[in-house]
Amino acid sequence: MRVTQDLEDPRVQSARHWTARHWSVEENPGMGRQGLFYYYNIMAKALALSGSDALRRPAGDAIPWKRDLVAKLAAIQRDDGSWVNADNQLWEGDPALVTSYCVLALEYALSM
Numbered sequence: 001m002r003v004t005q006d007l008e009d010p011r012v013q014s015a016r017h018w019t020a021r022h023w024s025v026e027e028n029p030g031m032g033r034q035g036l037f038y039y040y041n042i043m044a045k046a047l048a049l050s051g052s053d054a055l056r057r058p059a060g061d062a063i064p065w066k067r068d069l070v071a072k073l074a075a076i077q078r079d080d081g082s083w084v085n086a087d088n089q090l091w092e093g094d095p096a097l098v099t100s101y102c103v104l105a106l107e108y109a110l111s112m
Contacts, residue, residue, distance in 0.1 A: 009024070015050070019046070019065070025040075033086065034061075035092065036085055037098045038090065040102065041102075045108050066110070070106065077102075
């Protein structure tokens with residue numbers, strides 16, 4: 001999947017800044033596990049648009065977002081190859097939906 005990069009787009013810059021301030025692959029910031037896999041998908045898409053393998057925290061240290069996200073998804077993948085969220089409030093108890101989110105997130109992370 002080819003992602004068009006527009007580093008000057010305010011939406012891309014805003015996504016990068018917000019993600020750097022709230023970085024986590026353990027939770028959906030502010031929501032815990034709710035919508036976690038949708039967050040992974042949207043986060044990966046926004047960061048892929050920025051064309052960078054790393055984010056910079058406000059303090060200046062690097063966050064290797066691609067490595068962190070891929071490692072997290074590999075660690076929580078189920079034996080049958082799917083993913084599922086124990087928090088089903090946003091339909092993320094459905095392995096077909098959650099696996100789709102994860103495949104898209106991985107495609108964004110690995111395509112650049």
